Amino acid sequence: MKTGHYNSKLDNIPFGILVGLIIALLSSYLIFSIKNTTSLAIFESQYIVALYMPYIQLGAIANLMPFFVFNHFDMMNAQRGVIFSTIILFVLVAATKFLL
DSSP: OOOOOOOOTTOSHHHHHHHHHHHHHHHHHHHHHHHOOSOSGGGGSSOHHHHHHHHHHHHHGGGHHHHHHHHHTTOHHHHHHHHHHHHHHHHHHHHHHHHO
16 A cells, blocks of 8 residues: 655655665674674674674665665655665675675
8 A cells, every 4th residue: 555655855865875774784783782692802803894794794684674664655766775775785795705
């Protein structure tokens, strides 16, 4: 059931990018904190980013939630922003895996 076109100041690409990145990073931190309950001493090494990449990969899946919420309210530009933030995360993960 569509609710019609939702004209709002929030229906823009930068807002979608911001929401996508925040949701992905928060969910990856949540996954990390559930899986590694010992301490944050793992981040004291020199390859901090490389150790956190698997969690960012899992956190990017959480971008489905804002994508479908924006789809329900017919906010196409915000959807594009969420897709773009997922692509940004993919490039970050791919570059990290190949460079480190």
